[in-house]
Amino acid sequence: MRAALSLVMLLALPSAAAAADRPGVLATIGMIGDLAAGVAGECAAVSTLMGPGVDPHLYRATPADVRAMDRADLVLYLGLGLEGQLAEVLGRFAARKPVVAVGAALPQDELAAGDGVDPHVWMDPGLWRQTLPALAGALTGLTPDCAGPIAANAERIGAELDALDRWVADSIGALPEPARVLVTAHDAFGYYGRAYGLRLVAIQGLSTESEASVADIAGTARLVAEAGVPAVFVESTINPRTIQAMIAAARDLGHDLAVGGSLYSDAMGAEGTAEGTYIGMIHANTRAIVTALGGMPAPLPAELAGWAAHWGVTE
Ligand SMILES: [Zn+2]
Known part of the structure; x- marks a missing residue:
């Protein structure tokens, strides 16, 4: 039994080693994870904490989340009060690794205030695309050799989001x-x-x-x-x-x-x-x-x- 187990572990080693070659990035919400994965390309492995149907306002970190944050080389979150229940955990890791609030990069005068700041900034693609420089900066800091591809990816995604913005404006504007x-x-x-x-x-x-x-x-x-x-x-x-x-x-x-x-x-x-x-x-x-x-x-x-x-x- 013990011999069989170690054989399985040996067989699993090569792929685990290949994955470990790339730095790991952990994003709290999918909207950040998707953009970060596109900007990173082959240069980093991006995973996301909260999946489909998960409400970030109420989300609390599980022990598995804390382990994932512990393993990650870079943690990306929105801030602006969105991940209210995660503040303590994020703060704990910020002392040990880059933990970047993507929302902090947005121009303050474009943020809507109500009962505090409205955190739903991804709903405006023209505003959301302005997180790209912060994402590219954080990822380049993680993998300086990848500065070229990261900048090219960010530019391509920026053009896509500009086009998306125009398409939404045209579609709604026709009503x-x-x-x-x-x-x-x-x-x-x-x-x-x-x-x-x-x-x-x-x-x-x-x-x-x-x-x-x-x-x-x-x-x-x-x-x-x-x-x-x-x-x-x-x-x-x-x-x-x-x-x-x-x-x-x-x-x-x-x-x-x-x-x-x-x-x-x-x-x-x-x-x-x-x-x-x-x-x-x-x-x-x-x-x-x-x-x-x-x-x-x-x-x-x-x-x-x-x-x-x-x-x-x-x-
Ligand atoms: Zn909401």
Whole structure:
């Protein structure tokens, strides 16, 4: 038994050694992990702490997470109060290795304030692309030999995100002005609304740490019924009960409210799907919003042709 075990360990050694050649990067949320993996290319192995459907506002580190942070050579997180429950663990590792708050690199005057700073900065691709220099800088610090490829990758991704930004603007901009209303469970879409001229109605506040009250739900239902908003959206990381309660409240007021599909708010979709990428997350959200509000998404720009072909996305 003991001999068999050590043989397995010996056989496992070569691939483990190959993986260990590259520095390890750990990102808290998928939106950072996806960008970091693209910028790093072959120069670092990037993994992500929180998977699809995980709510970063409430997330607490597991013992396995602490071990993963311990192993990583670089830890990337957003900051801006998003990973509230991780602050202590992140602080503990910051004394021993680079622990970089990507959100701190964003221009302060472009951050939206409400009850504190709105952390959902990835919702505006034009703002999110401004994290690329910080990501490239942190990764270059980790692998100085890779400075060339890292800079080239960052530039390519920047061009893709610029094109994504223009595509969303064209798609939302084609909706008639009164239809540009987005009703969601919590206020994750403030930056999206600001960037693309959508009026935002959120039942809950910026964070999911408190439940929406009956008064919140009734107030939103009244507003939506009066404005004749056709659809309301559910979010992948939020309990759909809040939205269901609002649809019922709107029905009591004589207004039929459709569910405009599921939006990715605080996490990307499943790994191995188009929605499991940052571009795919914004693309899927925009397509769902534009379609439910009675419009048609704009044709995809040439810069996104590679992404679309890779994932089999045709519109
Ligand atoms: Zn959120």
